[in-house]
Amino acid sequence: MSDDTPLGLLFGLLVVLIILSAFFSSSETGMMSINRYRLSHREKSGERGAKRVTRLLSRPDRLIGVILIGNNFVNNLAASLATIIAIHYFGDVSGPAISTAALTIVVLIFAEVTPKTMAALNPERIAYPASLVLEPMLKVLYPLVWLVNGISNGLLRLFGVRDVSGNADSLTRDELRTVVHEAGSMIPRRHQGMLLSILDLENVTVDDIMVPRQEIFGIDLDDDLDIILSHVRASQHTRVPVYKGDINNIIGILHLRNAARFLSLDEITKASIIQEAREPYFIPESTPLHTQLLNFQKQKRRIGIVVDEYGDVQGLATLEDILEEIVGEFTTDVAGTHQEIHPQDNGSYVIEGTANIREINKAIGWQLPTDGPKTLNGLILEHLESFPDAPASLAIGTTRIEIQQVKDNQITSARCWQAARVSRP
Template identity: 35%
Template sequence: MDIAILVVLILVNGLFAMSEVALLTARRSRLVAMANNGDKLAAAAAGIAADPTHFLSTVQIGITAIGLLNGIFGEALLAPPFARWMQSFGLEQKLSAVIATVLVVAAVTYLSIVVGELVPKRLGQINAERVAKLVAWPMRVLAAIAAPFVRLLTASTNAILSPLLRLLRVRHAEGGGEPLSPEEIRTLVLESSRFMPKKHVSMLLNLFDIQQITVQDVMVPRSRIEALRLDDELETIARQLTTSFHRHIPVYRGRSGGEDGGEEIAGVLQLRRALALLASGSLDRAALESLLDQPYYVPASTPVIAQLQYFQENRERIALVVDEYGELMGLAALEDIIEEIIGKFTTSLPSATQALAWNAEGVATADGGMPVREVNRALGLDLPTDGPKTLNGLILEHLQDIPEADVSVRIAGVPMEIVHAQGRSVKTVRLFRPREALPAGPEPVP
């Protein structure tokens, strides 16, 4: 009977220890979410977690009381019989009493630490939310019973804690902790990835990455912009209108005598309007020019988030990207920004190139004008993205020279071979898969 009483006390102590760890480590956001879905136990647990000082006072009262009872029962009930048992072997009374007390206290302490503290706390930590729900109502009942003592301990704790926090210049956050930083939220998303579809995880992570992206990172470079030229033959213009896959097309005025030549942007043409004009048989340069909208220019350093907000508020779909000198660099479309969040559309424009991917030999061939971000995403690489935006620019910066074909370089641990170079740029690059290459992203690059 005496041993049974001690076992019960140790188990009750374990219940307090498990409750303490579970309610302190349980994610309050998850408890609140379960409570919003009608889980009353989760609501009770969330309420307790919101006031940790009150709850800890209740737990401390219970643990202290049980510790005292363990000492009283352990020494009073177990030490005398053990001492008499040793006296039966001829040990004198005083010595046997001391040895019995020491051994009983050591045994009770050991069991209290292992069974009453360590094991329950580990159980509470492993499944914090579930345990917190199970112990919430018992803890609330105990808190109500010990209310006077709890209020005294809570008031005393707060009276000491408040000036101490001010002295240490520690800001006390509501809800028991500091708000989560973006990096911590990102870590939570990664830790929870097994509970969500891979596509959803990718979208959430893209939302964090997009904070550091500018329109220059997502734009179509000037050399790859599909544009109309008012000075072309009408037959050429009509053929281009009927074969274009874009909704909006920049329109140039003047002939290009080089990269910058004498061209200027006349405006932006909505393809739907032009096709209606073509169908009516009244296509001419003057009519075409009358359909042009004023071009909208943005600096290359504009954050993508700010640009997306502008597109939403002004119902724009494309912007012409210019550098600090006002020279045209490329074109950024609403679809380009959306693709940065949800991934490449499966209904992308037809492409003369296949999706970028490693072949069986660990080799991939990429266009020199491909954005570095797309190369990283498609091949699972970690090429630097804080400098040049294209593969061509990255190689030129690394070599500090205009390379010729068959030149090999290694950038960020990735071996590359220049297959074709023309003029002042690298046209085709062959990449070799490094051993430490990351798993390729979920979205292939068209």
């Protein structure tokens, strides 16, 4: 610039350049900090700003290139103007040093820290408007951006970086779990629990949630017809297995709404009952719940017989059991829902030995181990490593267990409590 350039004009240009520097600095932080998943949602909703930002972020090397070209240009020009102004006031000797120190402080505060902090806190408010400028600017400066990116990408390849596209936004299951946890009030707590339960379905198998074979309510065709009919009329279940003699010899599954067909007959026979029963559906005991949920849907089934590797019946699983793993119990009354768990006045629980460990954990909020035995009886025996001759006590983590009743080589009930919460009864 010529020496007769008005100082007021130089100061004005310097202010404009610092504002432009702040724009490029905040644009870089805003673009890189924007929530990619919210951006993707808005893009799919048809928002133009989101589409522009997505196009720019599809090649982050080009986006960063155009931002830094603009930022470096205005910063260097600002340094030159500041030097001219400082020389005018302080002379050729001390002017450059003073301009460097002063401009560094001004740029640091007004063009770096402040705008970048604002952009980090509100990336969408910065990124969307900035895209209106950056997208046409990228088109205008494309040859220079292409040259700069070609050189920088070549250097990146020397360090083993091959892919410079911005498509690495997929989440692992654990990362998605963290996202759900950190959603806070944006997702209701109950919905968070359901989402996390869906993620856990593949870690739970059918034998974890099945009704054990000894608790299966079914119709034994070897019983007298009057007993069978009384079972049909009194059953609280919608579907019941029909077997002959032994539960391993299952003939079919009877839907009780079809019972009206043979109950209305003048002469009811066991053959008429068998005729209404549907062919049984068998499930391997190690089937993950997310797989079984799809299998139920594919087979148009709501109930299945769980069998082991030898084909012996181990229990019964229903669609409702899997849904409860996602949405929780259909009642919040622990004593009513879990008849094997009996709360006591002092905060302890009397729990029957046949109670499922996972159901205990869900109902009471404990952390008993679930990677071994499925029932409380099995868990106690595993830790004792022998069958107790008399009532005994043991500790599993923070849970204290006092065996109360033993019958027929089985622990039928035990008093349980958390050591940190309840003193020994």
